[in-house]
Amino acid sequence: MAGVAYLDGVRPSIVMARGYYTRTVLVAYDWRAGALTQRWTFDSNSSANAGTAGQGNHNLSVADVDGDGKDEIIYGALVVDDNGTKKVNTAMGHGDALHVGDLNPNRAGYEVFKVNESTTAPMVLRCMTPIQARSYGV
């Protein structure tokens, strides 16, 4: 999978991703002054990302969910911060559909709607705010 994100808040980067059932890797690249450079790598095999394997979806979304002016990557149950570090892991596992937007206009900030492959929490609406991110099953 792939997406375009304004990881520095100013210029676009490309994010390439692979893996959602097991190991998950996202890599961000910049195209600047005629050169392609790697910006960061998120790897579920890294000790800093323990528990993030198998948390992805068949899609990804890009949005500034923490209000810092830079885009985050919403990758199933995960949110990867603009600098490639783990920001949120609901640990609710893999799912197929995911949408990010101001789904509840009565509440400030974005919400994430995700369909899980689960009978106990078949779908989840996550609230993303500049201060915190929390999740709950519905």
Ligand SMILES: [Ca+2]
């Ligand atoms: Ca942000």
Ligand SMILES: [Ca+2]
């Ligand atoms: Ca951020």
Ligand SMILES: [Ca+2]
């Ligand atoms: Ca909202």
